[in-house]
Amino acid sequence: MDILAYTLKWLELVLRWGHVLFAILWVGNSFLFNYLDNKLNKNIVSNDVDAEGYLMHSGYYYKLSRLKKSPPTDYINRLVIFKWQSYLTFITGILLLIIIYYYNSGILMVDKRVLEITPLNAILISAASLIISWFVYDFLCKSKLINNNIIFSLIIFILLVIISFVLTKIFGSKFAFLSVGLIIGTNMFGNVFTVIIPNQMNIINSSKKNEKFDTSLSLAAKQRSIHNNYSTFLVLFIMLSGHYSFIIYNKYNWLVLCLVGIISVAARHYFNLRGRNIHRLYILISSIVALIVLAVLLLIFKN
Secondary structure (H helix, E strand, O other), X not given: OOHHHHHHHHHHHHHHHHHHHHHHHHHHHHHHHHHHHHHOEOOOOOOOEEEEEEEEEOOEEXXXXXXXXXXXXXXXXXXXXXXXXXXXXXXXXXXXXXXXXXXXXXXXXXXXXOOOOOHHHHHHHHHHHHHHHHHHHHHHHHOHHHHOHHHHHHHHHHHHHHHHHHHHOOOOHHHHHHHHHHHHHHHHHHHHHHHHHHHHHHHHHHHHOOOOOOHHHHHHHHXXXXXXXXXXXXXXXXXXXXXXXXXXXXOOHHHHHHHHHHHHHHHHHHHHHHHOOXXXXXXXXXXXXXXXXXXXXXXXXXX
């Protein structure tokens, strides 16, 4: 093995290790904060506190308060802002994409049985899909459609179907699956990098100047955070998709991916509702039954 190949193997190892580690931290933060927002007691009469609750960890009680106003300046300067988990997940993911797939695009991306394209065109299509998908999603989030959850969700699902189908007609099955995950993951990172963190910094800067911060910034950031929260299960499914070839190479792989998307969002919705003490067990049971039915259908209509 030459030195370049050996170096790339070690680089891939470190990047994969870091990618999984940072993704765990990012997902953990997302789940924790959304869960806390749902569980905090909001029936509070206070000029300063919007909601509060208590946690137990490692033998200690922790009191959590969600404030209506800015904390003291001393605390503002010591705020913990969770952003690097997202940034590093995205950076390591893109680097893995480059050194594994783009570097070996003629083998890992192009499948002449699907479509005869050059490796360079395959890379350009892949990069363009990430950029265009982000701008389309961001445009929808900033449009009036965002005010109607049903219509917005339906449009997002239709786009998922279109993207999944088109990519399976351009790339090899494994990379097509991965590409859908890359698009969703890029959108999740974009939410953090262009909306959540900038909005938080605007709020912090207002607090430092003793100015009343714009609550719409909080609402917009929270909205994007919820989108990320609902996307997580599907992204994790796609991250592990290399281990289940019976799905990747199925004739209807794009449809299976979209159906798993619906099932995963339903399961995530159950847990989000449960965090608000709204128990809809039938949602979770329905998602489990739907997954079983999907498995049976794949067995019946296997290639």
